[in-house]
Amino acid sequence: MTEKSAHQPGDTLEVGGSVWLRSGAETLGGAARIALLAAIRETGSITGAAKAVGMSYKAAWDAIDAMNNLAGEPLVVRASGGKGGGGTTLTPAALRLIDTFRAIERAHRAFLQQAGAAIEGFAENWQLIGRIGMRTSARNQLAGKVATVTRGTVNDEVQLALPGGQTVVAVVTHESTEALGLVPGRDAVALIKASWVMLMTDDRARLSARNQLEGTVVRVTRGAVNAEVSLSIDDSTTVTAIVTNESVDTLALAPGQHAVAVFKASSVILGAGFGG
Incomplete structure (x- = not known):
């Protein structure tokens, strides 16, 4: 029995890609982290936001710590309980980050569509560029x-x-x-x-x-x-x-x-x- 290839000669190649915001040499956030910020804005809760984006509570806090560290300023503020019951809010910097990411993401999709139609071999080269990128395991x-x-x-x-x-x-x-x-x-x-x-x-x-x-x-x-x-x-x-x-x-x-x-x-x- 022969194994069927994931890509057949007659298939149409589509250009794909994702947007990542960087701070210096390190990744500040991509779609998942921005979605987490947006969910915090909507729910006012780390627990609720983590559940909404399919992330564990610990993973959500790890992502928030990483974003705060790399941004050099607070993005997420957790208020203690009180008359208002506390809760979690985003700073103006985080709100601007969400808006900026969404705008870049829209422009990025438009760019990929145009490049995929105009540049020969763009799909294969774009995938290679993505594989070259390196991440760090340092906590x-x-x-x-x-x-x-x-x-x-x-x-x-x-x-x-x-x-x-x-x-x-x-x-x-x-x-x-x-x-x-x-x-x-x-x-x-x-x-x-x-x-x-x-x-x-x-x-x-x-x-x-x-x-x-x-x-x-x-x-x-x-x-x-x-x-x-x-x-x-x-x-x-x-x-x-x-x-x-x-x-x-x-x-x-x-x-x-x-x-x-x-x-x-x-x-x-x-x-x-x-x-x-």
């Missing part, structure tokens, strides 16, 4: 501006200023500094895996780790062995760490508690926008 993607670049004998120390005033320090090679065009004022993104982040509750402790970001615990999600702890560093920046459940209990980590995210400068990967 923490913190957007900021390069504050200082200190030249060393072999490596450079780069300080990235976050929106809330705290800084992230990375140690990179001279070649990386030059290749990424890292100079003061340049937009960049710090990538840190959640497993590289340690947490402490006493900010008076002396540690050799160069990065010590103070914040407030906003979520603790327990697993069988480890827990995912999210720390709000400022209004738009969240850092997530993966620690053991035992550590959560020992440090008494719970929402509202002050804590410090600790990670080495050598654990930070920097990214900068292409052609920017």
